[in-house]
Ligand SMILES: Nc1ncnc2c1ncn2[C@@H]1O[C@H](COP(=O)(O)OP(=O)(O)OP(=O)(O)O)[C@@H](O)[C@H]1O
């Protein structure tokens with residue numbers, strides 16, 4: 001067996017075994033102690049409900065997923081634009097950074113309630129704005145770091161070649177920021193999905209995964225609610241995997257380089 | 264014509280603050296065109312600082328520097344020199360070949376010409392097989408050779424090198440020394456070369472500038488003047504050993520006056 005497939009097995013096997021054991025234990029506990037279905041549903045029941053309701057879950061996932069995706073793209077775009085402005089104009093940095101810290105301290109979901117009042121009751125816009133905001137700050141902080149925290153020798157070297165500020169930006173700062181951007185995206189991708197769900201708890205149309213979970217719990221349909229939770233997990237996971245895949249494609253050699261100290 | 268004219272240079276960091284460091288005081292040095300000059304001295308005596316002043320990466324606190332008959336700044340803007348830094352300073356997101364091409368890109372060379380020159384340089388430093396590797400896949404000595412190749416790629420009339428061979432094994436080091444000498448001889452390149460190795464300084468240089476620390480100043484200039492072309496036979500030459508002794512004596516004087524370590528006897 002090649003060492004590559006061995007290392008894949010080594011990294012996949014432990015969590016897989018743990019996951020199977022956990023689900024088995026869950027099933028046994030529910031069956032063994034004869035727990036009431038409204039208290040905790042067994043995994044087998046959840047899976048049954050999941051397959052039964054797959055169309056509904058897929059429909060709800062599309063609603064939440066679209067909100068998350070639009071917010072993610074918009075937030076990442078705005079965050080990048082702003083980080084460029086920050087690295088270019090130092091005074092903006094002094095202006096924005098305290099603001100960003102202050103905004104981070106506000107329980108940001110409160111804003112959804114406010115935004116919901118500003119738009120039509122069925123509008124998806126407040127949720128998308130929420131996701132945009134969350135992603136915006138993650139991307140802004142990380143990319144700005146990547147653009148400014150460059151190795152001093154690199155800048156000196158570019159100066160020794162009589163490079164202009166624009167050339168230093170293109171050949172040093174931007175390449176240096178790329179791994180930071182992907183770190184930000186890997187954090188943002190699942191965060192955007194979670195934000196999209198949670199935003200649904202604050203009213204608006206009852207069409208996404210988040211609102212379906214609450215409404216099913218309210219109706220004591222515990223197993224169905226769990227089936228929607230499973231759908232939510234899968235959606236978050238797929239967002240993460242796509243961002244992780246993109247990173248692999250965009251940065252040859254990946255982040256291994258960051259683990260070497262001698263630069 | 265002199266390639267570098269340094270008059271009354273002083274350099275202080277954090278000037279006027281409690282942590283002021285007088286890195287250099289009253290440096291006067293004139294380097295002729297085509298000359299090979301080494302800077303040697305205890306760690307912290309200001310060798311890198313002097314090099315960065317010549318490169319116009321630092322502006323001196325006082326004094327004047329003329330490079331190729333113009334201000335140091337104009338010489339930098341005209342890309343008159345190539346520089347190899349103490350830290351190799353390679354870009355980890357660029358392959359070895361792309362790292363060497365960087366200064367050529369900034370000069371506006373087209374792709375085929377850049378690639379041809381990079382290939383030529385990689386042969387010179389014996390790294391042709393590693394053109395498409397990334398710097399972090401190379402050993403420290405190999406990275407240093409890439410940095411040297413990059414500094415030489417533009418065929419500059421002036422080379423500024425800060426301990427470029429520090430991480431090389433003895434055989435590679437001697438090979439690189441010979442290559443450097445033959446390149447400079449062929450093209451009449453002026454070199455300012457920082458090193459901690461006395462034999463290396465003597466073997467390569469027309470003159471060895473011995474510096475003393477705190478504050479950094481020129482303690483003595485040893486004229487090497489070994490007859491004829493330098494080659495492996497030079498290393499067994501009696502004059503060669505005399506000059507090594509002369510530099511060592513000068514350094515000992517420096518070390519005695521200030522108990523600083525940092526000179527190897529290689
Ligand atoms: N940017 C800086 N700010 C403050 N002090 C500095 C700075 N750069 C250098 N120095 C100080 O100037 C002195 C000379 O430093 P320099 O790097 O030129 O020494 P060096 O001779 O190259 O030493 P080494 O052989 O260890 O490379 C040192 O005391 C150092 O602390």
Ligand SMILES: [Mg+2]
Pocket residue numbers: 310311312349425
């Ligand atoms: Mg130094």
